[in-house]
Amino acid sequence: MASQNTDLKPRKGAATVELAFVLPVFVALIFGSIEVNQRLHTKQSALISAYESCRVATRPISDTDDVVTHCQTLLTQQNVQGATIQVRNMTQSRNDLVDVATGDEIRVRITVSWAANTVSNYVVGNQGNFVVQAFMLRE
16 A cells, blocks of 8 residues: 555656646647637628628718728727728729719728737737728629
8 A cells, every 4th residue: 555655646746747738738729719719700800891881882872981980880899999991992093982883893991900909919929910801893
Protein backbone atom coordinates (compact mmCIF):
# COMPACT_ATOMS: atom_id res chain seq x y z
CA MET A 1 0.00 0.00 0.00
CA ALA A 2 2.78 2.41 0.79
CA SER A 3 4.22 2.05 -2.68
CA GLN A 4 0.88 3.03 -4.24
CA ASN A 5 0.80 6.34 -2.37
CA THR A 6 4.28 7.23 -3.54
CA ASP A 7 3.25 6.50 -7.14
CA LEU A 8 0.48 9.13 -6.97
CA LYS A 9 2.74 11.99 -6.01
CA PRO A 10 4.83 11.99 -9.22
CA ARG A 11 1.62 11.68 -11.27
CA LYS A 12 0.15 14.75 -9.55
CA GLY A 13 3.13 16.75 -10.67
CA ALA A 14 2.81 15.44 -14.23
CA ALA A 15 -0.87 16.44 -14.37
CA THR A 16 0.01 19.95 -13.25
CA VAL A 17 2.69 20.26 -15.91
CA GLU A 18 0.32 18.90 -18.58
CA LEU A 19 -2.35 21.39 -17.51
CA ALA A 20 0.20 24.21 -17.72
CA PHE A 21 0.93 23.26 -21.34
CA VAL A 22 -2.62 22.50 -22.49
CA LEU A 23 -4.65 25.22 -20.73
CA PRO A 24 -3.24 28.19 -22.71
CA VAL A 25 -3.96 26.36 -25.97
CA PHE A 26 -7.56 25.69 -24.94
CA VAL A 27 -8.07 29.29 -23.79
CA ALA A 28 -6.66 30.63 -27.08
CA LEU A 29 -8.87 28.22 -29.02
CA ILE A 30 -12.01 29.28 -27.15
CA PHE A 31 -11.36 33.02 -27.40
CA GLY A 32 -10.24 32.66 -31.00
CA SER A 33 -13.48 30.88 -31.86
CA ILE A 34 -15.51 33.62 -30.18
CA GLU A 35 -13.60 36.35 -32.02
CA VAL A 36 -13.83 34.65 -35.42
CA ASN A 37 -17.57 34.03 -35.02
CA GLN A 38 -18.11 37.62 -33.95
CA ARG A 39 -16.31 38.81 -37.07
CA LEU A 40 -18.35 36.48 -39.28
CA HIS A 41 -21.55 37.82 -37.73
CA THR A 42 -20.46 41.43 -38.27
CA LYS A 43 -19.54 40.82 -41.90
CA GLN A 44 -22.76 38.93 -42.63
CA SER A 45 -24.83 41.66 -40.95
CA ALA A 46 -23.13 44.31 -43.08
CA LEU A 47 -23.69 42.25 -46.23
CA ILE A 48 -27.40 41.81 -45.48
CA SER A 49 -27.69 45.55 -44.78
CA ALA A 50 -26.04 46.36 -48.11
CA TYR A 51 -28.36 44.00 -49.98
CA GLU A 52 -31.53 45.28 -48.31
CA SER A 53 -30.48 48.91 -48.80
CA CYS A 54 -29.71 48.27 -52.44
CA ARG A 55 -33.17 46.75 -52.77
CA VAL A 56 -34.63 49.99 -51.38
CA ALA A 57 -32.47 51.98 -53.83
CA THR A 58 -34.01 50.17 -56.80
CA ARG A 59 -37.48 51.50 -56.05
CA PRO A 60 -38.57 54.37 -58.30
CA ILE A 61 -39.50 56.65 -55.39
CA SER A 62 -36.27 56.19 -53.36
CA ASP A 63 -33.55 58.77 -53.01
CA THR A 64 -30.06 58.66 -51.52
CA ASP A 65 -31.14 59.79 -48.04
CA ASP A 66 -33.79 57.04 -47.84
CA VAL A 67 -31.22 54.39 -48.71
CA VAL A 68 -28.59 55.65 -46.26
CA THR A 69 -31.15 55.97 -43.45
CA HIS A 70 -32.45 52.45 -44.11
CA CYS A 71 -28.91 51.08 -44.14
CA GLN A 72 -27.95 52.84 -40.91
CA THR A 73 -31.08 51.50 -39.24
CA LEU A 74 -30.26 47.94 -40.27
CA LEU A 75 -26.66 48.28 -39.13
CA THR A 76 -27.75 49.72 -35.78
CA GLN A 77 -30.19 46.85 -35.26
CA GLN A 78 -27.33 44.37 -35.77
CA ASN A 79 -24.95 46.42 -33.57
CA VAL A 80 -22.52 47.14 -36.40
CA GLN A 81 -20.68 50.36 -35.60
CA GLY A 82 -18.30 52.66 -37.41
CA ALA A 83 -19.73 52.01 -40.88
CA THR A 84 -19.39 54.27 -43.91
CA ILE A 85 -22.18 53.96 -46.47
CA GLN A 86 -21.83 54.93 -50.12
CA VAL A 87 -24.67 54.84 -52.64
CA ARG A 88 -23.60 55.11 -56.28
CA ASN A 89 -25.30 55.07 -59.65
CA MET A 90 -22.75 53.02 -61.56
CA THR A 91 -24.34 53.59 -64.96
CA GLN A 92 -24.18 57.39 -64.73
CA SER A 93 -21.03 57.48 -62.53
CA ARG A 94 -22.75 59.53 -59.82
CA ASN A 95 -22.60 59.25 -56.04
CA ASP A 96 -26.31 59.88 -55.63
CA LEU A 97 -29.67 58.73 -56.93
CA VAL A 98 -30.66 61.92 -58.71
CA ASP A 99 -32.16 61.38 -62.19
CA VAL A 100 -31.82 57.59 -62.07
CA ALA A 101 -33.32 55.88 -65.08
CA THR A 102 -34.90 52.44 -65.25
CA GLY A 103 -32.20 49.83 -65.75
CA ASP A 104 -29.38 51.89 -64.17
CA GLU A 105 -27.06 49.84 -61.99
CA ILE A 106 -27.06 50.92 -58.34
CA ARG A 107 -24.32 49.99 -55.87
CA VAL A 108 -24.44 50.21 -52.09
CA ARG A 109 -20.99 49.89 -50.52
CA ILE A 110 -20.44 49.63 -46.77
CA THR A 111 -16.99 49.99 -45.22
CA VAL A 112 -16.72 48.79 -41.61
CA SER A 113 -13.84 48.96 -39.15
CA TRP A 114 -12.91 45.69 -37.46
CA ALA A 115 -11.66 47.51 -34.36
CA ALA A 116 -15.07 49.10 -33.68
CA ASN A 117 -16.89 45.76 -33.90
CA THR A 118 -14.88 43.21 -31.93
CA VAL A 119 -14.61 42.73 -28.20
CA SER A 120 -10.94 41.89 -28.40
CA ASN A 121 -8.20 41.82 -31.00
CA TYR A 122 -5.97 39.43 -29.11
CA VAL A 123 -6.26 36.31 -31.22
CA VAL A 124 -6.95 37.48 -34.78
CA GLY A 125 -5.67 41.04 -34.36
CA ASN A 126 -6.84 44.32 -35.84
CA GLN A 127 -6.96 43.92 -39.61
CA GLY A 128 -8.22 47.39 -40.54
CA ASN A 129 -11.48 47.61 -42.47
CA PHE A 130 -13.63 45.36 -44.59
CA VAL A 131 -15.91 46.28 -47.48
CA VAL A 132 -19.16 44.70 -48.58
CA GLN A 133 -21.26 45.82 -51.53
CA ALA A 134 -24.44 44.95 -53.35
CA PHE A 135 -25.45 45.73 -56.96
CA MET A 136 -28.96 45.88 -58.43
CA LEU A 137 -30.75 47.45 -61.39
CA ARG A 138 -33.29 50.25 -60.92
CA GLU A 139 -36.90 49.20 -61.51
